Amino acid sequence: MKAGQPITRIGLTWLLVAQVLVILPHLLHLPLWIIAMWLGCAGWRIQIFRMRAQYPGALVKAALILAVALGVILSRGTLVGLEAAVVLLVAVFILKLVELRSQRDALVLVLLGFFTQVTAYLFNDSMLAALYSLLPLCALLAALVGLQQSRFAERPLVPLKAAGTLLLQAVPLMLLLFLFFPRLGPLWSLPLPNDKGITGLSDSMSPADIAELSRSDELAFRASFDGQVPPVSQLYWRALTLERFDGRRWSQSIGSEREPGADWRRVGEPLRYSIVMQASGKPWLFGLDVAQTQEEGVRTLADFRMERRQPVDRSLLYQVTSWPQAVREPEGNPSALRRALQLPAQGDARARAWAQELRQRHKDPRQLVEALLAHFHREPYVYTLKPPRLGEDSIDAFLFDSRRGFCAHYAGAMTFVLRAAGIPARVVAGYQGGELNPAGNYVLVHQFDAHAWVEYWLPGRGWTSVDPTFQVAPSRIERGLEEALAGEQSFLEGAPLSPLRYRQLAWLNDLRLAWDNLNYGWQRWVLGYQGAVQVELVRRWFGSLDSRLLGLGLVAAGGLLMAVLALFLFAPWRRERDPQLRQFQAFERLLARHGVQRGKGEGPRDFADRASRELPGQAAQIRAFLAAFEASRYAGRSPADPSAPLRALRKALPWRLRAVRR
Structure with a gap:
């Protein structure tokens, strides 16, 4: 390619096609003015090619750059961060179009296109996105070929054929590098936008928060068990332990982060499973009690939740072992027990008085818990996503007036009463249940499976989990949210096009589960092929290898592949x-x-x-x-x-x- 050689018609055509295909997957997180800017720049460049317009001068270029910077600040509020950086990159990718004078400039534009295409994986790494990325990749290669050969002007599809051939020739080397090239950490990182576009649990909870999550059909994670999948009623996926209550909201306590790991004893057979977690922007992981993982950078805190050093900003695969029958802190941690008895100084007087009355009638804490559960089962409480607004004393208003609420109402009210009665208790937030996909024998957990339950402490027995929601709506625990809300027809009422609303249609449901099984395989075996998984595979195939020998083998295998490819291309026979x-x-x-x-x-x-x-x-x-x-x-x-x-x-x-x- 000559630096000063002019751009051919077919090369410019493929450049414009490639820009459209590269920008298209970014449209979900780009401001609308980007589209107008591309239309203007593309039209301007075509007129330049037809010799009906001039190249922009230095002042015009400076004005365009300032306009782009101002547009990013107005639309994103900053020039720093992932979304702002991608908008700037796409804008530069577009502006470069109007100053193309030679094939050297076009080569720079093609290289920018490759880099811009890679950034799409920061927002969507699904199998469908990977398949789509082949289209802009082929278009960019076709532009690269078309720029060098003017004789393709009469046959515009010839560069596309050449690009496809180049991609097929690169497949063996790509597979070799994917399997054996060491996984390196990023050289830099960009902060994710503050919870923007991410649906999930937050570090504090009010009843309205859980109810809002239950209107979302987004996937939270998938779990695959080694062996038989436990019953849905036993799947309580812990995410957070909420110990502080200010009268309206439950939130985490920083005390559990400073304390050493909790004291617990393994009892019974463990459950082993793997989880593919979707990006949440939060550091906590999901697991069944009591959960342990050997993943690097993950620790189990004193309140039994698993936390990662870095937020989960992309799909994450990790292995977990859980002991559901474990005895948790039978002796008790004094500071944890004090936090589990904390209540506001004032408010909810009726609930406090009722707690004292229960305490006088039931000296044994276990009997008091059973009495509370029996109360929820016996009295006319209603499980609903549409509870009435509660007043300042929210616990009193729920327990004695409205008696209509969601899981967070029941868990929060029971924890309050237990604390008022002198029994250490806390709220656990996470997910309950899930949908079994028989195609892959794994469990899908969606945001509408968000749930809250209670755990209380007894001397010698430690922390014990209990779910007051089961007393009011057992169908929610045994058969899921859709069954529990069948009467009020509020399941995913804000998402009429969600395929989860039409699971009664067998063919549509089978199609949805089959497609999800393909995506799950993609996430486990492609996106999850990292660090320890790669090392384990290499050891399984070749035994123990040091890094130097592995590097030499990788170079030798790559050279052999290149030799075979050259032999195939030149075909001396x-x-x-x-x-x-x-x-x-x-x-x-x-x-x-x-x-x-x-x-x-x-x-x-x-x-x-x-x-x-x-x-x-x-x-x-x-x-x-x-x-x-x-x-x-x-x-x-x-x-x-x-x-x-x-x-x-x-x-x-x-x-x-x-x-x-x-």
């Missing part, structure tokens, strides 16, 4: 064995590179005569080669070696490849 025909084929290829193609059925003499007319400066060498070829081929004699005039013709032709014939 396909070369003409007849030396005379081989020389004539070299003569054809030499003229073809200079724009003179031999037509089908065109004889050697006719072809040479036409080439002499189209390349008059080299007519003598062309005729000399033809005379030598005919003499050696047809007359059985060789007055002149055809290779000598062929070399003379090659020297006579210009070095610069160009299309003489239009």
